Amino acid sequence: MSRTRIKICGLTRPEDVLAAVDAGADAVGFVFYPPSPRHVAVDQAAALAALLPPFVTAVGLFVNADEAWVRGVLDAVPLQLLQFHGEEGEAECARYGRPWIKAARMRPGIDLIEFSASHPGARGILVDAFVDGYGGAGEVFDWALIPRGFARPLVLSGGLTPDNVGEAVRRVRPWAVDVSSGVESAKGIKDARLITAFIAGVRNADG
Numbered sequence: 001m002s003r004t005r006i007k008i009c010g011l012t013r014p015e016d017v018l019a020a021v022d023a024g025a026d027a028v029g030f031v032f033y034p035p036s037p038r039h040v041a042v043d044q045a046a047a048l049a050a051l052l053p054p055f056v057t058a059v060g061l062f063v064n065a066d067e068a069w070v071r072g073v074l075d076a077v078p079l080q081l082l083q084f085h086g087e088e089g090e091a092e093c094a095r096y097g098r099p100w101i102k103a104a105r106m107r108p109g110i111d112l113i114e115f116s117a118s119h120p121g122a123r124g125i126l127v128d129a130f131v132d133g134y135g136g137a138g139e140v141f142d143w144a145l146i147p148r149g150f151a152r153p154l155v156l157s158g159g160l161t162p163d164n165v166g167e168a169v170r171r172v173r174p175w176a177v178d179v180s181s182g183v184e185s186a187k188g189i190k191d192a193r194l195i196t197a198f199i200a201g202v203r204n205a206d207g
């Protein structure tokens with residue numbers, strides 16, 4: 001079994017980027033969604049992305065964003081992967097010519113197979129709790145909503161913490177996990193000890 005990839009999302013400070021990299025994160029996320037307390041300005045994100053060593057992926061998170069604005073971000077920030085976390089359709093996700101993942105907002109009644117089929121170009125499907133404000137709420141959803149044997153790379157998120165990520169990895173066996181609130185001391189402020197504990201929890205579950 002391959003090791004579970006780990007993304008630490010919602011970084012706003014250089015020290016948090018370095019903490020995530022030092023702890024062994026595979027990817028870091030920058031939130032380009034002004035209502036979020038983790039929103040980063042374009043020049044701020046460019047400075048943070050410049051700190052990344054090779055083989056750590058810079059992910060840009062967008063929610064129903066205006067096309068011209070996204071293009072402006074892409075011109076200024078070296079993002080290797082886009083995360084669409086709103087109601088973006090396939091064409092909206094594809095128009096930037098960059099690899100992307102698509103978030104499914106999980107609640108009872110959702111058909112993840114059908115959702116996945118409507119986003120054929122996504123490199124993976126991220127599953128998060130259905131919450132007001134679209135995400136970053138620290139809420140867990142019912143992992144039983146994920147079909148067994150889901151055939152595409154699955155990124156599990158939503159209320160993961162150092163305490164529950166081991167159980168999450170053992171039960172769901174996702175391709176990757178993504179965390180924001182669960183490694184914070186305050187909104188947008190990461191805690192290096194929590195990041196380290198989170199990554200240790202994943203690695204213990206990987207076995």
Ligand SMILES: O=C(O)c1ccccc1N[C@@H]1O[C@H](COP(=O)(O)O)[C@@H](O)[C@H]1O
Pocket residue numbers: 009010029031033036037038061063085126128133134135136137138139157158159160178179180181182
């Ligand atoms: O982090 C945010 O502020 C955010 C805002 C809008 C959409 C998504 C957001 N973050 C993503 O939400 C999930 C779950 O986060 P949490 O660990 O429960 O806090 C995760 O994929 C973040 O990338």
